[in-house]
Amino acid sequence: xxxxxxxxxxxxxxxxxxxxxxxxxxxxxxxxxxxxxxxxxxxxxxxxxxxxxxxxxxxxxxxxxxxxxxxxxxxxxxxxxxxxxxxxxxxxxxxxxxxxxxxxxxxxxxxxxxxxxxxxxxxxxxxxxxxxxxxxxxxxxxxxx
Amino acid sequence: xxxxxxxxxxxxxxxxxxxxxxxxxxxxxxxxxxxxxxxxxxxxxxxxxxxxxxxxxxxxxxxxxxxxxxxxxxxxxxxxxxxxxxxxxxxxxxxxxxxxxxxxxxxxxxxxxxxxxxxxxxxxxxxxxxxxxxxxxxxxxxxxxxxxxxxxxxxxxxxxxxxxxxxxxxxxxxxxxxxxxxxxxxxxxxxxxxxxxxxxxxxxxxxxxxxxxxxxxxxxxxxxxxxxxxxxxxxxxxxxxxxxxxxxxxxxxxxxxxxxxxxxxxxxxxxxxxxxxxxxxxxxxxxxxxxxxxxxxxxxxxxxxxxxxxxxxxxxxxxxxxxxxxxxxxxxxxxxxxxxxxxxxxxxxxxxxxxxxxxxxxxxxxxxxxxxxxxxxxxxxxxxxxxxxxxxxxxxxxxxxxxxxxxxxxx
Numbered sequence: 411x412x413x414x415x416x417x418x419x420x421x422x423x424x425x426x427x428x429x430x431x432x433x434x435x436x437x438x439x440x441x442x443x444x445x446x447x448x449x450x451x452x453x454x455x456x457x458x459x460x461x462x463x464x465x466x467x468x469x470x471x472x473x474x475x476x477x478x479x480x481x482x483x484x485x486x487x488x489x490x491x492x493x494x495x496x497x498x499x500x501x502x503x504x505x506x507x508x509x510x511x512x513x514x515x516x517x518x519x520x521x522x523x524x525x526x527x528x529x530x531x532x533x534x535x536x537x538x539x540x541x542x543x544x545x546x547x548x549x550x551x552x553x554x555x
Numbered sequence: 556x557x558x559x560x561x562x563x564x565x566x567x568x569x570x571x572x573x574x575x576x577x578x579x580x581x582x583x584x585x586x587x588x589x590x591x592x593x594x595x596x597x598x599x600x601x602x603x604x605x606x607x608x609x610x611x612x613x614x615x616x617x618x619x620x621x622x623x624x625x626x627x628x629x630x631x632x633x634x635x636x637x638x639x640x641x642x643x644x645x646x647x648x649x650x651x652x653x654x655x656x657x658x659x660x661x662x663x664x665x666x667x668x669x670x671x672x673x674x675x676x677x678x679x680x681x682x683x684x685x686x687x688x689x690x691x692x693x694x695x696x697x698x699x700x701x702x703x704x705x706x707x708x709x710x711x712x713x714x715x716x717x718x719x720x721x722x723x724x725x726x727x728x729x730x731x732x733x734x735x736x737x738x739x740x741x742x743x744x745x746x747x748x749x750x751x752x753x754x755x756x757x758x759x760x761x762x763x764x765x766x767x768x769x770x771x772x773x774x775x776x777x778x779x780x781x782x783x784x785x786x787x788x789x790x791x792x793x794x795x796x797x798x799x800x801x802x803x804x805x806x807x808x809x810x811x812x813x814x815x816x817x818x819x820x821x822x823x824x825x826x827x828x829x830x831x832x833x834x835x836x837x838x839x840x841x842x843x844x845x846x847x848x849x850x851x852x853x854x855x856x857x858x859x860x861x862x863x864x865x866x867x868x869x870x871x872x873x874x875x876x877x878x879x880x881x882x883x884x885x886x887x888x889x890x891x892x893x894x895x896x897x898x899x900x901x902x903x904x905x906x907x908x909x910x911x912x913x914x915x916x917x918x919x920x921x922x923x924x925x926x927x928x929x930x931x932x933x934x935x936x937x938x939x940x941x942x943x944x945x946x947x948x949x950x951x952x953x954x955x956x957x958x959x960x961x962x963x964x965x966x
Contacts, residue, residue: 454687455651463613464646465654487618487646490656490683495724496690501820524728524815525823526869527877532956533922537579 439505439517439535447480447516448501449473451494459483471500481515485530485537498523505535579611580957587848591946592631594845594935598946602629603848605952618644626848633669634849638662644681653686664850672710673852677703691724703852710852714740728817739806740857742839805836805857805890823869833860837891843906847948859887861907875920883912894939908937924955 437460453470460466464486471482482504494500500523504516519531529538585605592601607624621641628634642660649655658681666674683697700715716738724730811829818824840853867881886909894902911934918927931948 452690454690456648456654457651464616464618465648486613487644489646489654490685493693493722495693495722495730496687497726498724499728499817522820522871524730524817525819525821525871527871527875529920529925536956538581538956
């Protein structure tokens with residue numbers, strides 16, 4: 411029974427944690443507003459996006475065939491996990507939000523570049539990232555695939 | 556006892572997963588089949604079922620991560636093990652183009668009685684810095700320190716590794732990357748005392764620490780011997796330590812280069828070469844062994860000197876299908892480890908393995924989960940005949956992101 415006693419404060423702390431992860435109203439992944447995007451990365455920045463979370467990696471992408479720029483929000487820790495460069499061509503799927511001033515932001519769910527696809531969220535918009543430099547965990551096999 | 560403790564950890568992670576809003580929770584299941592679990596010329600077939608549950612939650616600017624897993628070995632039950640890790644990481648921006656990353660992690664793995672020597676508790680600290688020197692060029696510096704304590708103290712170690720990398724992306728969709736690294740591993744109890752018993756013909760019988768390792772040796776501060784091929788770890792035969800005293804640390808430096816090329820939207824190619832040199836010390840064990848999926852403490856990135864060449868092709872196909880194939884050639888020498896004949900006599904040469912590894916992986920993503928199937932084939936030629944082997948490995952499984960409370964998850 412003793413182990414249950416120490417679980418109580420731990421569970422209480424966990425129950426309190428979500429309050430720290432609240433996000434700005436109206437800024438969430440809306441599966442009904444999914445769009446495809448394609449273009450060239452012109453700028454890469456780290457920006458605070460949500461209260462109480464680490465800053466996010468954000469790409470400014472010049473859309474193919476247009477002069478318009480769109481902001482693509484990637485993920486927090488992904489900054490260390492994968493290397494993307496200015497000038498790279500990317501395409502992907504994400505949820506589009508338009509600000510009152512007409513600025514367009516896409517919360518990316520899937521990003522394709524260099525012939526590979528990175529899944530940032532599942533098809534309901536739930537985050538798939540974890541880690542930092544260590545990336546995936548679990549039993550190690552040989553090789554890297 | 557261990558199982559009972561692990562139940563509590565699993566319960567804690569599950570409760571945390573259910574209660575946490577905005578958390579990332581991932582459930583994975585992998586099924587493996589192999590004809591050579593211990594990677595020797597005496598092939599032992601095995602099937603392994605591996606489950607894991609990973610949890611990631613932002614707490615203000617910190618991120619809490621936890622992972623619990625269980626790998627069930629169906630034939631060699633003693634190798635079945637629980638593994639768990641728990642840690643915090645923190646990303647600190649330094650301007651809009653740079654960031655520091657810090658992480659602290661505790662980890663443990665718990666085996667059954669037959670392989671209890673591998674049970675371990677430890678921790679690691681990681682620090683990294685990444686910056687865009689220009690939009691098309693990235694500089695990264697990373698350091699990691701580790702400590703691990705094993706049930707058999709022979710394996711206890713402190714280690715650290717540092718690396719520096721720089722890359723450049725060109726408009727031709729070519730990426731060039733260069734990397735330099737340094738690592739040092741210090742074994743806290745690498746040798747057992749020299750036996751006072753008379754030497755038998757050809758060497759010494761050495762009783763191992765922590766429950767009876769034994770093998771043949773050639774005297775204080777050095778030794779030789781083939782491994783036991785994994786199976787004989789069972790029943791109390793531990794690993795083969797060397798006798799006497801000597802340098803307990805092994806250090807290396809490495810350099811690597813990588814070229815990656817995108818072709819259209821579908822194909823990604825990459826080729827890399829790595830050269831590693833042991834610059835101080837040697838392996839303190841008389842044998843280096845690798846088991847499939849089991850982190851054998853005698854074998855890791857610190858144990859070899861040599862060359863590794865890798866080529867990969869990735870196909871990003873319609874309907875969320877991805878195919879990856881790869882080939883790796885490696886030529887590794889293990890300083891301090893002498894090759895032995897199958898008759899148990901030393902061959903007078905340091906062990907060297909030349910390996911050809913072929914890999915292929917097919918992955919299909921669905922709305923709620925992804926499925927994959929992978930195959931690997933290895934041809935391993937070694938100067939120690941026990942480790943001259945060839946075998947195939949099949950793996951399949953799924954990964955499922957468990958639903959959190961709010962539609963759309965975090966953000």
